[in-house]
Amino acid sequence: MADPGLGRTSVGSVWGADASVLRSSADHDGEPLPRAEVRETHTAIVFFAGDRAFKLKKPLDLGFLDYTTVAARRAACEREVALNRRFAPDVYLGLGEIRSPDAEEAEPLVVMRRMPANRRLSRLVREGASVDDVLRAVARHLAAWHAEAPRGRDVDEQGTRDALSSRWEASFAQVRTLADDGFVPEGVAEVERLVRCYLAGRERLFDSRIAQGRVVDGHGDLLAEDIFCLDDGPRVLDCLEFDDNLRYVDGLDDAAFLAMDLEQFGAPEAAAYFLAQYSEHSGDPAPPSLWHHYVAYRAFVRAKVSLIQARQGAPGAEAAARRLVSTALRHLRTSAVGLTLVGGLPGSGKSTLSGALADRLGVTLLSSDRLRKELAGIPAEQSAAADYGEGLYTPEWTSRTYATLLDHASALLSSGESVVLDATWSDTAQREAALHVAERTSADLVALHCHVPGEVSAARLNARVPGTSDADLEIATTMAAREQPWPEAVAVDTSGPLESAVAQALAAVRPWGTGQAPVFRRPYMEPD
Template identity: 55%
Template sequence: MTQQPWSAVRETHIGSVFLVGDRAYKLKKPVNFGFLDFTRRETREQVCHKEVALNRRLAPGAYLGVADVTGPDGAVCDHLVVMRRMPDDRRLAKLVRDGVPLRDTIHELARLLARFHEQAERGPAISAQATRDAVRDRWRASFAQVRAFHGTVLDACTGAEIERLAEDFLAGREELFTHRIGAGRVVDGHGDLLADDIFCLDEGPQILDCLEFDDTLRWVDGLDDVAFLAMDLERLGAPELGEELLNEYARFSGDPAPPALRHHYLAYRAFVRVKVACLRHQQGDPAAAELARAYAEITVRHLRRGTVRLILVGGLPASGKSTLAGAIADHLGATVLRSDRVRKELAGFPPEHSAPDEYERGLYTPAHTEQTYAELGRRAEKLLSYGETVVLDASWNSADRRADVIAVSARTHSPLAPLRCWAPETTTAARLASRGNDISDATPEVARRMALDVQPWPGAHTIFTAGTEEDSLIQALAYLG
């Protein structure tokens, strides 16, 4: 362990920390930022005591109590949180920057946070802070504060894109947030998990500095809580550690959250730091502007990656659409809904049941087909509302059926990506002739008749599928962005 200076002073936008010997003393600044107001001494005293009580949940040996500050006349004029001083060289942020192997530490932190959230307080008042509308209100409050810095600290176009992407995600995902509340995922958490405030000691990680000045900012989805630290690890140049943290947290907590929600909370936490950096810039910190821009890049990157999309993969029989749909889903972590499978399920047959027939006969009458596409749309809408990107694998020959899923896309604020698979007739004929155990019942004659009924599909991106699966996927991803 390296020798620390005997004394030092650290500043944040809301307080000062005085490091003296083996103690740290935290003083609250008498500031009012709207989301907190420390201008009254009595408020600062209450917050100091609350800070000690709350932080003892994750660092019981670090928080020693509250000391009064007296003036020359002996009257109390302020208050200090008294802490055991942590060794700087064991700070998680420093270990990350130094390239120290941290996989075991990340696993330990994930286990600790999962257990902390499992034991954390829950209740109606806490859950109310993690509804879709409550999350949106927090975003909007931050938008309002950051807009003043558009064009100076932040690029105005980036700021506008952040607002648009966040609003679109939230507009279509009310059911997702309601489901999270019903599953008990909303807790009285930490609220401000940063690598600078975590110390990796022999007795285990010590997690300091939870949010104490506003309970509602600490009442969050557990994934939202841990995403703050994952985002901070990414900002420090270790995105793989952030991903490992989220994966291990999901394993220890049994949390099946969709990838889109992970990205949304990573973006939200990065934008919180955008706001803080802007406030620090306003206070005269020259380095804060660059930090705000770095956090904004993280924000927009995760909002883009967390966009919930509806992807249509269409084409004639043996055009390679099912192969491409599966490859896209694997790459994006999306859900595939295949018309052949849904059609047989609705008819009460297992997927492998063979039911070939003439064109528009048997299971393939217009009525059966209408029912199949209606069910595809219903299931897709449900999954999209829960934050799952959906790939719909069907022929999509009918303009009316495409119009129905366009409406699903609009209702769930999920961008639509139409992809039309095409291969030469010699290729599709060879594929049809060599098919083995496939759930599709299409015959060469059916394929020929279907080709005569294809309605124009303006706006669809054509994917040439006569090559390898990888070639087709590369083309599709280029369109998907």
């Protein structure tokens, strides 16, 4: 049916009486051909007839694409076939044409094998079918393409922090333009604020992604509606063809599109599973915040598309835009990079709370007690007990410990890793240094000050076995007399059950709640 290459197909072979699309049921392996259908997107109309699908581009100008001329539509169709053959070569058959009696030029269209509607990933998810095997196969397929995908300076340029920022800003402007009629989804202003804050301190992260070769010529539009789960493997269709720069993306950004879409179908567990599988097959060490940021970006892009569809009169499009902006906001809140100081006197339970909080949030924990001994070259569990202000606890050693602690934190924050810092934080100068790190890395700073009644602290210290901390009751008493006020810290009572203290801490660190979006966990990352 199609010539080699793009395989332009004549009008007769597509629509003539002898065409395969019009074969009788008896000639189709004994199975009746599916009924003809029509589907519409914001940029195209797709006709389904027999075992073929024919895709026409709409003659419109949306700003980010212009299909107002036949030549432009033809170029887009040719590009779509060439690019999609990278993912599904047996589906994209070539370029076809259709001509009406009064047309000066034939209208180009993309000719494809018709995929079985009952094998769409979106339909399987809606029906509650098990899709783990499919998602694993798609993740492997996508990771394999990313491993071999074209790279280069022009591709890398689209992976910079500034390039991503420009795409976000363009989407903000387009949404506000589309909303001239008065409908601006609630949450857009907060989305803008959170995006700008995240990107402001993360140049190091995006530079490292480029250095790792993570920016590729990808798919760019990975939706569950366009993935078909066939017996011999998935077919991934309909990649983005109208702007190469929008297809030059971080591989994680590419994968995040499908994760976002799965969430919209009410399958957040499937979304998390797919991202985990992609991470495994691609060997991607990305921090959790970047996963969430890219899911948010994809949700906001789809919100923009929904607003376009709303202007075209599509039913339910405004409601979809609201849901998608809400999804973007949830993930941006979860992706916010945070520096949490957990302080308090010896025996206050700060280390126990720090560990539980870091585990609950899935973030990195750094301890001044451990780091101090690491700097001294001794095991963390080896005692270095000394009188107050002596040995490893002189002002010089303490200053060095806190400076190194904040250096490590700064590197992690710049790389997109949130951090919990376990230390006494009894000195105002140390707290101010932490504030400067948070400001420099555009991280949200939350300070927690652990406290317990004196008798509880004394009982804990008297029962403490030798370990990472060397402080005893006498040292704790001396430190209490010298501790400087910390009015900006949130007081946390740690005298009761640990879960009670964790709940107090979480209320301060994540005031919007911890169930906003899935928590992606990664092992501890040593700063470069």
